Amino acid sequence: MTARFVTVTPNPAVDVTYTVDGQTVGETLRVRDVRRLPGGKGLNVARVLTALGRDVVALQPLGGDAGRWMTRAIAGAGLASVPCPIEGETRTTVAVVDGMNHPTLLAEPGPTLTSAEWSRLAATVAETANPGDWVVIAGSFPPASRAEHLELIVDAAHDRGALVAVDTSGEMLRAAVGARADLIKANEGEILDATGADDAVEGMGLLSVGGATVMMSRGADGSVLREPGGSVIEQQAVPGIAGNPTGAGDASTAGLVAALAEGHSTPIALAWAAICGAAAVLRPGAGEIDPDVLPELAQRLAPVDGALDPLHQKRSQS
Numbered sequence: 156m157t158a159r160f161v162t163v164t165p166n167p168a169v170d171v172t173y174t175v176d177g178q179t180v181g182e183t184l185r186v187r188d189v190r191r192l193p194g195g196k197g198l199n200v201a202r203v204l205t206a207l208g209r210d211v212v213a214l215q216p217l218g219g220d221a222g223r224w225m226t227r228a229i230a231g232a233g234l235a236s237v238p239c240p241i242e243g244e245t246r247t248t249v250a251v252v253d254g255m256n257h258p259t260l261l262a263e264p265g266p267t268l269t270s271a272e273w274s275r276l277a278a279t280v281a282e283t284a285n286p287g288d289w290v291v292i293a294g295s296f297p298p299a300s301r302a303e304h305l306e307l308i309v310d311a312a313h314d315r316g317a318l319v320a321v322d323t324s325g326e327m328l329r330a331a332v333g334a335r336a337d338l339i340k341a342n343e344g345e346i347l348d349a350t351g352a353d354d355a356v357e358g359m360g361l362l363s364v365g366g367a368t369v370m371m372s373r374g375a376d377g378s379v380l381r382e383p384g385g386s387v388i389e390q391q392a393v394p395g396i397a398g399n400p401t402g403a404g405d406a407s408t409a410g411l412v413a414a415l416a417e418g419h420s421t422p423i424a425l426a427w428a429a430i431c432g433a434a435a436v437l438r439p440g441a442g443e444i445d446p447d448v449l450p451e452l453a454q455r456l457a458p459v460d461g462a463l464d465p466l467h468q469k470r471s472q473s
């Protein structure tokens with residue numbers, strides 16, 4: 156049976172991307188283009204998996220006017236989701252991009268979830284996930300979240316026989332180790348910060364003690380993956396890619412789990428992470444890809460016909 160994917164975005168956001176002609180702190184920035192997308196890391200993963208032709212259900216607590224906008228926009232984008240209503244108002248995040256500098260991100264904290272809302276979210280995970288599915292928990296957790304909230308969701312997925320990937324930071328990244336997540340993804344800064352290690356590969360070792368495969372994303376410097384047995388694989392980024400890197404890490408997560416779920420080797424999965432990440436950089440909105448550019452990007456990474464076919468084949472069947 157082909158694995159399905161369930162994404163969990165604990166702190167989703169109305170993602171606003173402002174394109175400007177240059178960023179100077181303290182000055183008025185005239186906005187050339189505005190995009191609003193239903194976002195947050197898990198939703199970005201869901202959008203990319205959907206673009207890859209995968210079967211995905213997106214779960215995210217939503218509330219208030221922004222939550223209602225998100226619900227409509229998620230449906231309008233063709234993403235399958237199950238409602239997880241909350242009392243608080245869903246947040247907005249703003250990325251200011253000019254194509255040359257790193258984007259400036261303004262990230263609101265988001266609403267606090269009550270214990271009952273956490274329990275309902277975990278129950279929805281249990282009702283949605285099936286044996287063999289991948290549950291991808293991605294993004295920051297709302298204010299006042301505790302390790303037990305992450306554990307609740309991971310346990311709900313594991314109890315259903317699903318595998319769990321976690322992409323988060325800080326205390327919740329450490330909690331993913333104790334919760335025995337199957338795959339942990341984070342960037343270099345997040346790994347150093349969460350583990351206190353002097354070196355990121357050493358930090359990856361600390362994150363793997365619960366048995367997880369650990370992937371470290373390094374933007375244009377590629378990525379590194381540590382398998383549970385301790386072997387380390389490096390992957391270069393697709394060369395010569397410029398654009399909006401916001402959400403590129405989420406697209407990488409999608410490429411990685413899509414390939415792993417179908418039983419491809421970790422080097423192939425890591426290459427697909429790089430290809431999907433590059434495709435996201437080429438799109439102006441956060442965490443989107445145009446699947447039509449994937450064959451070209453795969454060629455640039457591995458210029459051998461057919462070397463990186465698996466995800467193409469899936470797309471042409473769908």
Ligand SMILES: O=P(O)(O)OC[C@@]1(O)O[C@H](CO)[C@@H](O)[C@@H]1O
Pocket residue numbers: 166168170194195196199248249260262293294295296401402403404405441442
């Ligand atoms: O505050 P978090 O959850 O860490 O990050 C949220 C966010 O900035 O990350 C995504 C890009 O990766 C955006 O869609 C979203 O707004």
